[in-house]
Amino acid sequence: MYQGPRPPIILSDRIAFLIMMFRKQFCEQGVAARVSDPLLHFMVNYLSRTCARLLKIIASPPKIRPPRPRPNRPDRVRKPNPIPGGFNWLRRLIPNNHILNGHAVAFQQLLNEADMRELIEANPTTGRLLRPLCRMFGIKPPAGLQRPPRPKRPKRPTRPRRPKPAKPPETPPDFPALHRPAPVLGAGNHYLVFPRDFWRSSG
Numbered sequence: 001m002y003q004g005p006r007p008p009i010i011l012s013d014r015i016a017f018l019i020m021m022f023r024k025q026f027c028e029q030g031v032a033a034r035v036s037d038p039l040l041h042f043m044v045n046y047l048s049r050t051c052a053r054l055l056k057i058i059a060s061p062p063k064i065r066p067p068r069p070r071p072n073r074p075d076r077v078r079k080p081n082p083i084p085g086g087f088n089w090l091r092r093l094i095p096n097n098h099i100l101n102g103h104a105v106a107f108q109q110l111l112n113e114a115d116m117r118e119l120i121e122a123n124p125t126t127g128r129l130l131r132p133l134c135r136m137f138g139i140k141p142p143a144g145l146q147r148p149p150r151p152k153r154p155k156r157p158t159r160p161r162r163p164k165p166a167k168p169p170e171t172p173p174d175f176p177a178l179h180r181p182a183p184v185l186g187a188g189n190h191y192l193v194f195p196r197d198f199w200r201s202s203g
Helices: 011-032 037-059 089-093 098-111 114-122 126-137 198-202
Strands: none
Touching (some): 011 114, 089 126, 098 114
């Protein structure tokens, strides 16, 4: 039973074989799933560039240079990224596709190989090329591809609160005593109050 071409033995040939086969299947399955033409053309060019850059790194490893400080460009407008964002976006774009899922398994096996791990450790620049593929396939990047945690921003020193001024002791107001005048019988709203048996006893 014919099972297709066997993957080559050399690392560079295996990477090229895997990416080019995935590019072909992505175009065929994307057309069947009615993926937009701009996204298909972009992914074809993106996978071709990624494969060429990986092969170039394998052929002639770049020299590690110290990072340069980037100037602040507040007026620079970044172009929108046409690639769908998020983890495992390929299976959301083309769900329930066993062919693309097989490529994801093959890519994960490639990352776990010893010569691939040596390439990643020797060339940290491969992380920029392989991390987007890990997000696309829904694969957790291995230890060599994970970004170092960002340093936490130092907390601002808390300013000591100013003590509130003490309230002066409350003193009673120095006003003269107010005395109400004695009520006058029959004046104003004052009425005489008699006991209940007053009229009976007087009669």
